[in-house]
Amino acid sequence: MTHYPPSILKAIKHISRLPGIGEKTAERLTLHMLQAPRLEIEQLADSILAIKDNVRLCSQCFSLSDADLCGICSDLSRDNTLLCVVEQPADMVSIEKSGAYSGLYHILSGVLSPMDGIGPGDIKIKELLSRIEQGKVKEVVLATSTNVEGEATAVYLAERLAKYPVKVTRIASGVPVGGDLKYVDQVTLKKAMETRHAL
Amino acid sequence: MTHYPPSILKAIKHISRLPGIGEKTAERLTLHMLQAPRLEIEQLADSILAIKDNVRLCSQCFSLSDADLCGICSDLSRDNTLLCVVEQPADMVSIEKSGAYSGLYHILSGVLSPMDGIGPGDIKIKELLSRIEQGKVKEVVLATSTNVEGEATAVYLAERLAKYPVKVTRIASGVPVGGDLKYVDQVTLKKAMETRHAL
Numbered sequence: 001m002t003h004y005p006p007s008i009l010k011a012i013k014h015i016s017r018l019p020g021i022g023e024k025t026a027e028r029l030t031l032h033m034l035q036a037p038r039l040e041i042e043q044l045a046d047s048i049l050a051i052k053d054n055v056r057l058c059s060q061c062f063s064l065s066d067a068d069l070c071g072i073c074s075d076l077s078r079d080n081t082l083l084c085v086v087e088q089p090a091d092m093v094s095i096e097k098s099g100a101y102s103g104l105y106h107i108l109s110g111v112l113s114p115m116d117g118i119g120p121g122d123i124k125i126k127e128l129l130s131r132i133e134q135g136k137v138k139e140v141v142l143a144t145s146t147n148v149e150g151e152a153t154a155v156y157l158a159e160r161l162a163k164y165p166v167k168v169t170r171i172a173s174g175v176p177v178g179g180d181l182k183y184v185d186q187v188t189l190k191k192a193m194e195t196r197h198a199l
Numbered sequence: 200m201t202h203y204p205p206s207i208l209k210a211i212k213h214i215s216r217l218p219g220i221g222e223k224t225a226e227r228l229t230l231h232m233l234q235a236p237r238l239e240i241e242q243l244a245d246s247i248l249a250i251k252d253n254v255r256l257c258s259q260c261f262s263l264s265d266a267d268l269c270g271i272c273s274d275l276s277r278d279n280t281l282l283c284v285v286e287q288p289a290d291m292v293s294i295e296k297s298g299a300y301s302g303l304y305h306i307l308s309g310v311l312s313p314m315d316g317i318g319p320g321d322i323k324i325k326e327l328l329s330r331i332e333q334g335k336v337k338e339v340v341l342a343t344s345t346n347v348e349g350e351a352t353a354v355y356l357a358e359r360l361a362k363y364p365v366k367v368t369r370i371a372s373g374v375p376v377g378g379d380l381k382y383v384d385q386v387t388l389k390k391a392m393e394t395r396h397a398l
Contacts, residue, residue, distance in 0.1 A: 003271075003295040007250050011246040018228055020228075031288070043213055044217075045244040047213045048240060050209065071204070
């Protein structure tokens with residue numbers, strides 16, 4: 001690797017720091033960039049810097065946004081009586097892609113994780129409660145992950161929300177659609193069996 | 200994917216244009232960059248632009264270089280009677296990594312490929328011959344790829360070099376070291392058998 005000139009080594013070093021990009025891939029990408037049109041590479045570098053400059057958190061739901069209010073919060077056609085609580089902006093994007101939800105979101109920007117020293121004050125719980133206090137929301141859908149931290153966060157939020165006049169729901173756990181039962185883990189199967197419903 | 204703000208979508212678009220990077224990976228990288236320290240992202244963008252600004256081709260061997268002469272051409276300890284001909288700078292780096300070669304290089308910047316309209320005038324053959332004409336080189340090692348184009352280029356170069364007082368050699372083809380015979384293709388095995396040597 002040391003047989004490239006210094007500027008190439010430097011680019012390889014910086015690119016290989018990205019998650020999931022090893023030194024081999026960084027080398028391949030760098031050599032590609034070397035041959036790609038200059039304009040394309042400038043656009044790439046500019047777009048990377050632009051996300052640092054332009055992207056902020058929506059002041060209402062804390063999702064990623066280029067403006068003060070994100071596209072969803074400022075969309076008056078969405079159902080503002082429904083509020084879906086997720087951990088990260090990417091989770092919101094996944095739910096949006098499913099097309100199954102038309103309400104608003106609240107991004108916690110994390111999960112409760114005592115092991116990592118993340119308590120209720122470190123994620124956007126206070127902000128969630130003050131949105132509920134405004135009185136418009138009728139149902140809060142807890143869509144945190146179904147792992148230990150996500151479940152614990154959902155349980156904690158359900159307790160905190162109990163004193164408000166809102167319905168609190170949790171997304172269903174179970175066998176993924178198209179999933180083969182023999183490849184599904186035992187915990188998921190147990191959950192799917194326990195929460196079975198009449199057809 | 201359309202549920203991200205415009206600057207993020209733009210970064211995802213530009214990153215996913217890189218070879219081997221799909222939209223999912225570009226999304227993951229963009230979200231990482233959003234959370235990474237600003238300095239790290241600036242260094243990344245700068246290093247990408249720097250390769251476009253600083254890297255040129257060595258005026259003697261046409262490998263990648265930050266200066267007029269590359270590190271290998273300007274290294275007086277290297278054997279300048281040995282000249283290894285490769286297709287691309289990355290091939291040179293692979294040979295350097297092997298540590299098995301101490302001579303100089305000549306990068307053709309391509310291979311003969313009539314199907315793609317690449318003839319002898321399109322790769323650095325003229326420059327190779329003029330280096331030979333200087334009279335210092337005693338052996339030319341043809342290390343083009345062992346695929347159809349690489350072999351054809353090696354054969355063509357051997358013919359062109361026949362009139363010069365240099366020894367022309369070709370890197371060996373055969374079963375990769377550590378390779379399992381049952382996974383080696385028939386053509387390679389045939390070649391390995393034909394070029395077998397006494398122990």
